[in-house]
Amino acid sequence: MAELRGSHGKARHHLLTQHFGAAGLATLKGYQKLGGYDTLEKALAMEPKALVDEVKASGLRGRGGAGFATGVKWGFMPPPDGGPRYVVVNADESEPGTSKDRYIIENSPHMVLEGILIAAFAVQSHQAWIYIRGEYDRPYRMLMDAIGELREAKILGPKPFGKDYPLDIQMYRGHGAYICGEETALLESLEGKRAQPRSRPPYPAVKGAWARPTLLNNIETLATVPWIIKHGAAEYTKFGTEKNRGTRLLSVSGNVRKPGVYEIEIGVPFTHVIMELAGGPFEGRQIKAFWPGGSSAKVLPASRMDVTTDAEALAAADSMAGSGGCMVADNSACMVETTYRLLKFYAYESCGKCTPCRVGGNWAVRTVAKILAGEGSRLDLQILDKIQAGLQDGRCLCGLGDSAGWVVQSAMNHFPEEFEEHAVRHTCSVKRERAAASA
Amino acid sequence: MPDQTAPDLGRRGNPPQTAKQPGAPGESPDSTGITLSIDGRTVTVPKGTLLVEAAKLLSIEVPVFCYHHKLNPVGACRLCLVEISPGPPKPQTACTTPVAEGMVVRTNTAGAVAARADILEYELLNHPLDCPVCDKGGECPLQDYTFRHGYPTSRIDAPRLHFEKPIPLSDKIALDRERCVLCYRCTRYYDEIAWEQELTTDQRGVQSYITNQFDRPLQSIFSGNIIDLCPVGALTSRVWRFESRPWDMDHTASVCSKCAVGSTTPRSTRRSACAHRGWVASTRPGTMPWKGCCTTCAARSWASRCARTSPTKRRSC
Incomplete structure (x- = not known):
């Protein structure tokens, strides 16, 4: 049994995590005891179009980072032409600070599989692929076991629940690259090529895996689908804000007392998430900054903790809801050092296909390293500002470059005095405070 | 493999050569293709033409590294960023965007100019x-x-x-x-x-x-x-490294004599001596793009042949 560091048990807004922790939930028997796969049976009796409409009506939005309306995405799939079409599930959860997909898979792999099969039927596909990141060994094995159980129970096979509609799920393990979370790079990797994003259009719905129509969804998105089909879209729209329906899982990490994965109703403020659910900062410390949606979302200072968790409010606060990885830093963190570490990640994970991300990320790392080493000047701050501008606004082929730019831009925007201090006066007040505290 | 439904400019044939001045007699946009405006000048091109090719017809330079008209577009170097309306507010790559009716393309806005300069600066960072x-x-x-x-x-x-x-x-x-x-x-x-x-x-x-x-x-x-x-x-x-500077050379269009295909190949001369630099001309616009040509032409043998050839016979070597 996975250690439960996060939401579980009965609560009004625990749609996904309600049964987490129940004995035997990871097995087919245990899952079916709690009503599992009834929804799939119900869905297979429905018209595929009705399923798509139901998801559209629920207002569910993708939980992988972009927040695109799931039902609309399903509707983009062209009508069947007799050839193969795929559902590809993005379980390459590599965003720093995000661990919600792992939490879902490790607690209830069958919930994920049920969602995948419903989606496959809804878009008239017979074959689903789960692209899981290579480091997720335990989730991989749990999903493999669950798929084995489904094959044995003939739910996966030529006639699931007696309906003449063959369904199959295959697993594919990634080899440890952040870029594989980007949908087109994921498809390239799935096809056995170098994981580099493709230029869009054509979008995956038209030309995805092996140049066939492909639906790409995140684990959490698909895990939500069985609940929506079971209880109806109307029930789901009772949760969340007007433009952001439902609940979502936030992985809270960093300098908080109770890091974990918490299911929240969309629209609650981050004060609730950080100070109450995650227990707030350690004794004698104050929260300084937080990344509301994984490291790719722009950092916000603690004064903006009143912002709510819906995408619109976060966009208005010049950040984004992203993948729901809420990282918290307290006053022991130097923002220049933090920026350096994040930038190093983005430069290291750049696939090298497009010029700005390949070169600009590395240039930014070298510039921040120079500033951190006490060899910087005001000119270096100007160069850093220019580099981040050169990484954004469609200059790069995919979102990775933009994210690297946002890391610098938001940190320099909200904590200019720290950058100034390092670059011009070559000191670090945070480091001084840390030394004084430990002395 | 290129998409069969999309016009395959990369594989067969030349870049579209149907640049027409607007208002020319006897032409309507419907019958000849798609009319768009680039930097305030209009051009009519066949459907599926990429923006970078359309700009070329108007002699507007959109710099490209990764784009080549015989290869599938990838949009990797990001040097060809232009601003397109209607469209997203971000600059788009001209090498991957096909033309659309009524499209207004600007290559000289502050955003596009800065984008190109930034990308070039990146290219030169480690050069x-x-x-x-x-x-x-x-x-x-x-x-x-x-x-x-x-x-x-x-x-x-x-x-x-x-x-x-x-x-x-x-x-x-x-x-x-x-x-x-x-x-x-x-x-x-x-x-x-x-x-x-x-x-x-x-x-x-x-x-x-x-x-x-x-x-x-x-x-x-x-x-x-x-x-x-x-x-x-x-x-x-490696055969021709450090042998000459480009401005010392004269180029003549010629035909390869090494096999029966007879593909076009440039002959280069320098100070009355023949020098072989080019390989197969099939990568150049306007020539026969047959990929199998000149397979036996090895630079070394050309170099040795050229060295033996007297200056007076250099055109035929």
Whole structure:
């Protein structure tokens, strides 16, 4: 049994995590005891179009980072032409600070599989692929076991629940690259090529895996689908804000007392998430900054903790809801050092296909390293500002470059005095405070 | 493989040559194709033409490294950013965007100009700037674009990244990884035209480099073409390295005599002596793009033949 560091048990807004922790939930028997796969049976009796409409009506939005309306995405799939079409599930959860997909898979792999099969039927596909990141060994094995159980129970096979509609799920393990979370790079990797994003259009719905129509969804998105089909879209729209329906899982990490994965109703403020659910900062410390949606979302200072968790409010606060990885830093963190570490990640994970991300990320790392080493000047701050501008606004082929730019831009925007201090006066007040505290 | 439904400019035929001035007699946009405006000038091109080709017809330079009209577009170098309306507020790559009716393209807005200058600055960040000894110097798009589109001064004082160089890819081709701008023309040529698996990319991010697969020397009979394809001096002929500067050369269109195909190939002369530089001309616009031509032409044999040929016979060598 996975250690439960996060939401579980009965609560009004625990749609996904309600049964987490129940004995035997990871097995087919245990899952079916709690009503599992009834929804799939119900869905297979429905018209595929009705399923798509139901998801559209629920207002569910993708939980992988972009927040695109799931039902609309399903509707983009062209009508069947007799050839193969795929559902590809993005379980390459590599965003720093995000661990919600792992939490879902490790607690209830069958919930994920049920969602995948419903989606496959809804878009008239017979074959689903789960692209899981290579480091997720335990989730991989749990999903493999669950798929084995489904094959044995003939739910996966030529006639699931007696309906003449063959369904199959295959697993594919990634080899440890952040870029594989980007949908087109994921498809390239799935096809056995170098994981580099493709230029869009054509979008995956038209030309995805092996140049066939492909639906790409995140684990959490698909895990939500069985609940929506079971209880109806109307029930789901009772949760969340007007433009952001439902609940979502936030992985809270960093300098908080109770890091974990918490299911929240969309629209609650981050004060609730950080100070109450995650227990707030350690004794004698104050929260300084937080990344509301994984490291790719722009950092916000603690004064903006009143912002709510819906995408619109976060966009208005010049950040984004992203993948729901809420990282918290307290006053022991130097923002220049933090920026350096994040930038190093983005430069290291750049696939090298497009010029700005390949070169600009590395240039930014070298510039921040120079500033951190006490060899910087005001000119270096100007160069850093220019580099981040050169990484954004469609200059790069995919979102990775933009994210690297946002890391610098938001940190320099909200904590200019720290950058100034390092670059011009070559000191670090945070480091001084840390030394004084430990002395 | 290119999409069969999309017009395949890359594989067969020449770039569209149907530039028409607006208002020319006897033409309507419906019958001839799609009319769009680039920098305030209108042009009518066939459906499916890429913006970069349409701009070429108006003699508007949209700089490109990764785009080549015989290869599938990838949008990797990001140098061809232009602003398009209607469309997203971000600049778009002209090399991957097909034309649309009524499209208004601006290549000279502040955003597009800054985007190009920034990308060129990135390209030059780790470039060794050894132009004085580079074979490409004088006919190098990176030089030309930097003069025309880049920043006039350099802000780069960071140490440059270094690679071991030059690496022999075969007995005829040398690779200088520091000069490489990673446009992937050479690897795409292998994937799309030669259909062979000899050239690939290794590592990722700023450490990416072109390399021959499994460290085996290039064997392909088409390998010589990548020297011509390379937009910078990264892939050079080992036979012709350091032999001459481009401005010393005269070029004459000629026909290859080494096999029965008779493909066009440029003949180059310098100070009354014949010099072989070009490989197969099929990569140049307006020529027969048959990929199998000139397979037996090895630069070494050309060089030795040319050396034996008297100046008076240089045209026929």
